[in-house]
Amino acid sequence: MSDWAPKRFWKSVEIKTVDGGFAVTLDGRNVRTPGKALLAVPTEAMARHIANEWEAQTEKVDPRTMPWTRSANSAIDKLSVxxxxxxxxxxxxxxxxxxxxxxxxxxxxxxxxxxxxxxxxxxxxxxxxxxxxxxxxxxxxxxxxxxxxxxxxxxxxxxxxxxxxxxxxxxxxxxxxxxxxxxxxxxxxxxxxxxxxxxxxxxxxxxxxxxxxxxxxxxxxxxxxxxxxxxxxx
Structure with a gap:
């Protein structure tokens, strides 16, 4: 089971404007943090880096290749509290x-x-x-x-x-x-x-x-x- 990883299920990755910043969507659905909060970031540049990480995932999702997503998750789920x-x-x-x-x-x-x-x-x-x-x-x-x-x-x-x-x-x-x-x-x-x-x-x-x-x-x-x-x- 240690080799288990979620499979890529989406075809399109996009960025959209939300209150206070920018969010990333997968087939129109918002990406959320592990804490289930909306993954919304303050700048479009940061959102673009995150979107690129999701777009780069192939058959299986590898969080080790997604430092921008991990950092944004930490800012939202941990720093805020x-x-x-x-x-x-x-x-x-x-x-x-x-x-x-x-x-x-x-x-x-x-x-x-x-x-x-x-x-x-x-x-x-x-x-x-x-x-x-x-x-x-x-x-x-x-x-x-x-x-x-x-x-x-x-x-x-x-x-x-x-x-x-x-x-x-x-x-x-x-x-x-x-x-x-x-x-x-x-x-x-x-x-x-x-x-x-x-x-x-x-x-x-x-x-x-x-x-x-x-x-x-x-x-x-x-x-x-x-x-x-x-x-x-x-």
Whole structure:
């Protein structure tokens, strides 16, 4: 039964205008979320991506090939009822942010982290007037509550759909500050992903590549790029 998948039953996929946005239809019937809500999204561009995913399904439906649909489902079914909890979870990353924890050695890694991550902290300070503290090693460094409150406010202006993309940018990169930099367009998504991988790339240079680890990293990279695209389309 593990190979079971719903079969494609529709011939036509279309987009229609609805209150507050756009919906996708299959043979004239509205696509709905797993929670049975109307799958309506805020922009036509996002609806087009979703429609393309449904159109691309062949004999059997494969949800793994439908990231836009999955993200929209999450925005509607989960973010709309768990937004406060999601924001609490995400701001927790800022409290222990990747870019604030630096290696003590070797010197090459120390310098690479500083070169990549210091500009992130500098831009956050320039934009929001707060400076996040850094520390070497594993000892925690408490950030000022005021700084966290200011950075939390970034999420208040985001729609549920934007927060859905932002959530994945944060969790996949391990950094709230890198994610904010992406949303501000201070860092391009591809560069942001590389910044989140400084430690891993250093280890690869020292010890060589691992096929399984590379495959996992590529899956995460693709999800990260999708999240940035979903955010900008919201």
């Amino acid at each position: 768990q937004r406060r909890e999601v924001e609490d979870h995400l701001i927790g990353y800022a409290g222990t942010d990747l870019v604030c924890y630096r290696a003590e050695s070797p010197q090459g890694l120390v310098e690479r982290q500083a070169q990549g991550w210091d500009p992130i902290l500098d831009n956050i300070e320039k934009t929001f007037g707060v400076r996040f503290l850094t520390a070497s090693g594993v000892m925690p460094v408490p950030q000022a509550p005021e700084s966290l409150d200011i950075l939390r406010n970034v999420m208040s202006e985001m729609s549920d759909f934007a927060i859905t993309g932002f959530h994945d940018i944060v969790t996949l990169s391990g950094s709230y500050l890198i994610a904010v930099s992406v949303t501000l367009k201070a860092v391009e998504p591809k560069a942001a992903w590389q910044l989140s991988r400084i430690d891993e790339d250093w280890q690869i240079e020292q010890w060589g590549r691992d096929e399984e680890a590379d495959a996992q990293a590529e899956t995460k990279r693709e999800a990260f790029m999708h999240a940035t695209h979903f955010f900008t389309s919201a």
